Structures are given as C-alpha cells and as structure tokens.
Amino acid sequence: xxxxxxxxxxxxxxxxxxxxxxxxxxxxxxxxxxxxxxxxxxxxxxxxxxxxxxxxxxxxxxxxxxxxxxxxxxxxxxxxxxxxxxxxxxxxxxxxxxxxxxxxxxxxxxxxxxxxxxxxxxxxxxxxxxxxxxxxxxxxxxxxxxxxxxxxxxxxxxxxxxxxxxxxxxxxxxxxxxxxxxxxxxxxxxxxxxxxxxxxxxxxxxxxxxxxxxxxxxxxxxxxxxxxxxx
Amino acid sequence: xxxxxxxxxxxxxxxxxxxxxxxxxxxxxxxxxxxxxxxxxxxxxxxxxxxxxxxxxxxxxxxxxxxxxxxxxxxxxxxxxxxxxxxxxxxxxxxxxxxxxxxxxxxxxxxxxxxxxxxxxxxxxxxxxxx
Numbered sequence: 416x417x418x419x420x421x422x423x424x425x426x427x428x429x430x431x432x433x434x435x436x437x438x439x440x441x442x443x444x445x446x447x448x449x450x451x452x453x454x455x456x457x458x459x460x461x462x463x464x465x466x467x468x469x470x471x472x473x474x475x476x477x478x479x480x481x482x483x484x485x486x487x488x489x490x491x492x493x494x495x496x497x498x499x500x501x502x503x504x505x506x507x508x509x510x511x512x513x514x515x516x517x518x519x520x521x522x523x524x525x526x527x528x529x530x531x532x533x534x535x536x537x538x539x540x541x542x543x544x545x546x547x548x549x550x551x552x553x554x555x556x557x558x559x560x561x562x563x564x565x566x567x568x569x570x571x572x573x574x575x576x577x578x579x580x581x582x583x584x585x586x587x588x589x590x591x592x593x594x595x596x597x598x599x600x601x602x603x604x605x606x607x608x609x610x611x612x613x614x615x616x617x618x619x620x621x622x623x624x625x626x627x628x629x630x631x632x633x634x635x636x637x638x639x640x641x642x643x644x645x646x
Numbered sequence: 647x648x649x650x651x652x653x654x655x656x657x658x659x660x661x662x663x664x665x666x667x668x669x670x671x672x673x674x675x676x677x678x679x680x681x682x683x684x685x686x687x688x689x690x691x692x693x694x695x696x697x698x699x700x701x702x703x704x705x706x707x708x709x710x711x712x713x714x715x716x717x718x719x720x721x722x723x724x725x726x727x728x729x730x731x732x733x734x735x736x737x738x739x740x741x742x743x744x745x746x747x748x749x750x751x752x753x754x755x756x757x758x759x760x761x762x763x764x765x766x767x768x769x770x771x772x773x774x775x776x777x
Contacts, residue, residue: 419758422663426655426677426752510648541648543684544752566731570684570750573732602733605742640717640734641682643745 430545433513437520437548441531446524447631448516448531449623450549452571454564455537457557458581460489461614463532466624467496475628476527480519481534482511489534499525510541513548530627539568551630553623557582558591565599573603573641577610577626584613604639649686652752653693657703660757664702671760672706680713680751681730687712715749 425431441448453459463479470477479496481489482503490502503511503519516533524531533549535542554575556564559582565572572578578600586593597609608626612619630636660675679685687710694708715728719736725747726737734743 419756420663420667422659422754422757424659424754426652426659426754428659429655508651510651512651540684544648569731570682573682573734602735603731605734640743641732641746641750 427544430513433517434546434548437513437517438550441548442550444526445631446528446531447551447627448533448547448549449551449553449627449630450533450535450542450547451553451555452535452539452542452575453537453555453581454539454557454560457537457555457560458614459534459537459555460492462555462579462581462612462620462623463534464493464496465614465620467493467498467500467532469621469624470530471497473624475624476525476529477532477624478524478528478530479532479534480516482515482536484508484536493534499523499528505536509536509538510545511535511547512545516547529631530624532627539564539571543568543571543574551576551627551636553577553579553626555579555581556596558586558589562592562596563599565596565603569603570641572600574639575604575607576637576639577608577623578604579610579612579619579623581612581614583611583618584615604641607637607639647686647689647693649689650693650697652685653690653697656694656708656754657697657701659754660703660706661701663757664759667759669702669759670762672703673758673760674707674709674756675703675754675758676709676711676756678713678751678753678755679710680715680749682715682728682732682746682749683752685752711755713748713751716747717743718745718747720744 451459467477478499479493480501482505484505484507487502490500493500501523533547554572600609610619610622691708698704715732716725717728718725722738724738
C-alpha cells in the first residue's frame, strides 16, 4: 500500500509568498502598488497615460510598469507623461507574476515612488489569480465590450476593488447599457465602485489617481466578497 | 493559458516534497479546483503531462476535483450555491455575501507516493480530439 500524504498546499503558494514580501517591502518604503487588469484594447494605456501626467502635475511620485507579450509601444506611450516607466516583455506569458514584478523593480524603481501602477497583460482570465503585491486592484472595461463582460469574466471582476468603464464618449454608438453593466458588476462583486471615464472628453479622468492616493494614505479599500474566501 | 504556470507550480511543489521524503516516485496527485479559480481542468491535465516529464513526478496520475462555489449571508444565516456566472447577492435578502465559503480553491490536497518496492505504473490519459 502506497503512502498518501495530505499535502494541503495552495498551488500558488510561491506567488502568494512573493507577493506578500513585495507588498511588505514596498509599503515599508512608502510605495503602493496598483494592479490594472483589462482585456486587450480596453484603453488601459490611454487612461494610465493621463493619470500619470496628472500625478506629475500634482507632484505625486508615480511610476509605471507595463507588461506585454511583445513591443515596447506602451512604455513609449506612457513615458510621454514624464514619469519613470519600464516595459516588461513577457515572451508569450499571458500574465504577470509577483516575482517578475520584483525582478523588474530591482535597481529601477525610484525611491520617491509613491504610486506604482502595474499595467498587466491585456487578459481578463489568467492575471486574475496572481497577486502582484498590490494594495488596489482595478479592472477596466470599455463600453464597446458589452455589458455582460462581468458575467463572462467573473473572477477578474469579482476580485476588483475598483471598476472603471472606459471610452464612455462612445457609449451611445456602442449602445452601452450602463444600468445592466452596473447590475452585472454588483452580481459578482456587491458594493464595488464603478467609475465612468473617457480620455477624449476628460470624464472621470483623475479618479484612478485619487483612489490610489486614498489607498496609499491608508484609507479603507473595498474588500470583494469573492476575496473573503474561506476557500 | 496560464495552466502551464500552474502545472509547473504543482510539479515543483510535489518534487520538493518528494525530495524531502526520499520518495522514488509519485503515483497520484489530487487537486481541488474551485469553479471560480479560473482554471480549465483539461488544459491543466495537458500541461501537467508536459511539466512532469523528466521529473520524479513523471507518470503520476492527476486527479482534479471541482469545488462548487458557495457563499454565506451572515444575517440570514444562509449558504447558497453561487452558480456560474456567480451570484454573490443573498437570495434571501439581496444583501452582499459576507464571504465566499468555497469556489476559489487551487489546492494540492493529497499526494500518493509510489511504493519503492514495486515500479509504479504509468498512468496515461488519452486525449480525445474533443478535449
């Protein structure tokens, strides 16, 4: 009879540990991480560029790490904001992991960084399970993606601490049903804030920065029901 | 597809446990996978075959158990199956669930080591065209 061993280990234990260390170290030096998740093409980079520019104008020490499978296009775009930016090329990997973030911050992240925005790989499935040491997880969805997105990607939306709707200037053309979208978000993540934004007309721009600063100052942040897992 | 990363994580952990116990092989690995963990069991099984090649884990059978999502409403003292897509609002009072009791597991539950005295059998899964 072969011996069975009750291992009871989380598959992602290594990532959880790396994320915990990263969060502890960064918080100790006054840096707060914001993890941004969305589908490809939702407008993450465009919104982030505006928020970083605003951070620069307000004198908030911000920096950005942007991840893609290929090209440094996003880093170039974000660098126009004037804040320190670094591109992570994942070589085909569909998500970021905590140790990848830690590796890229080494010898790069300026001491004065108060807010570090991590633009995850455009993907609403794989990144959802990976804690990157963030204190705020934001999920973005554009009006062109359909109001049932939160139901199609429940884990990503269910673990969000802030949801941002992008490209609202196109809402009418896309026949975006805001009420349905909000109801769907609430179904998987009751109580999470939903912000409407458009970089074209400026609506909601600055909200991400405000919320990130509030978290950095130790104000309460939404705890999703899905994150309160006895699981 | 992040299942390859997960498969490698499973193999790494079992390999480390095997090393510390002096196990010569692994007969089976049981995984609990919550229905809200965002993991495709077939993809994980496929990646697992690749990830354990050339390791002490090679030949082990991967058994995955799907754990349904359940949530709890404290005021109503009610638990409910959240379903898919999940509903985190209490069916009784409509309030937000206080917690998800199950459904996000991604856990190695049990490992069965191969017996040193008998060469352990290789379990191979046939991958049908549909999967």
